[in-house]
Amino acid sequence: MTFKQASIAALMLSASSLAFADIRIIDTHAGSWVKVTENGKPAANARVSVSNPANRGKVYKTNEHGEVYIPLYTRTSSTLTYSILTEERNEYTRRSLHTNSFD
Numbered sequence: 001m002t003f004k005q006a007s008i009a010a011l012m013l014s015a016s017s018l019a020f021a022d023i024r025i026i027d028t029h030a031g032s033w034v035k036v037t038e039n040g041k042p043a044a045n046a047r048v049s050v051s052n053p054a055n056r057g058k059v060y061k062t063n064e065h066g067e068v069y070i071p072l073y074t075r076t077s078s079t080l081t082y083s084i085l086t087e088e089r090n091e092y093t094r095r096s097l098h099t100n101s102f103d
Helices: 003-016
Strands: 022-027 033-037 047-050 069-071 078-085 090-100
Touching: 022 078, 022 090, 033 047, 033 078, 033 090, 047 069
Parallel strands: none
Antiparallel strands: 022 033, 033 069, 047 078, 078 090
16 A cells, blocks of 8 residues: 555544534533434433533433523523434534523
8 A cells, every 4th residue: 555545544434433513512501412423313312511500510411302401590691512422433522602591
């Protein structure tokens, strides 16, 4: 195998392991709905956590549709970071604004 062939094979192998995720976060008065799809398919059993002090240490799992509801309690509007780990061990993060839960 020539160097050029080996380079092309390595590039194709690394590209085949890429995953494309769509993470949608819908803010509600007392929480957020999170929907995770990976390569166009729902990411069932993905582990979702959020950077809110009231939710520290809690992990939520998506259902078979790739959706999960996360209750949030915030005294002020703030930007939260959502961390997602799929069953395929792919990690994603997404930031989203959550409005005050006590309005």
